[in-house]
Amino acid sequence: MSNLVGKWKGDHSENMENFLKAMGVGDAAKKVAESDNANVEISVSDDGTWTIDTVGGIMKDSKISFKLGVPFEDARPGGKTEKIVATLEDGKLITKPVDNPDGPSAFWQVVDGHAMLTITKGDIIAKRFFNKA
Structure with a gap:
């Protein structure tokens, strides 16, 4: 079982405004993102299905x-939907676009007991930090 499983409370983010700008998100949403402190619950069921439940985030509740290795549809910042695939490598939950090598990628990991979400678009890197809830 991954150490990512559990409830997490958003604490702060770094460089989120620049990431969202690169994703084509409007100014109002970028300002909201700077103060976004969403609650996230990550779980894995007995059949291997991962669920990430976000409450109070910039994209509203989602x-x-x-399942790892199986492509799925996901909403991206800016309103686009993209086919994504998730893998678990060295304790990191990694998501990447299937058909768009230039699309955003992300990975979740636990560092010093805190969850960190790192998202990239080209050479722009943003991070969100979460405390155990």
Whole structure:
């Protein structure tokens, strides 16, 4: 079982405004993102289905469920939907676009007991930090 499983409370982010700008998100949403402190619950069911349930985030409440290695549809900042695939490598939950090598990628990991979400678009890197809830 991954150490990512559990409930997490958003603490702060770094470089989120620049990431969202690169994703084509409008100015108002970028300002909201700077202060976004979403609550996230990550779970894995007995059949291997991962679920990430986000409450209070910039994209409103969202819930995605997927199996590792199996492509799934996911909403991206800016309103686009993209086919994504998730893998677990060295304790990191990694998501990458299937058909768009230039699309955003992300990975979740736990560092010093805190969850960190790192998202990239080209050479722009943003991070979100979460405390155990």
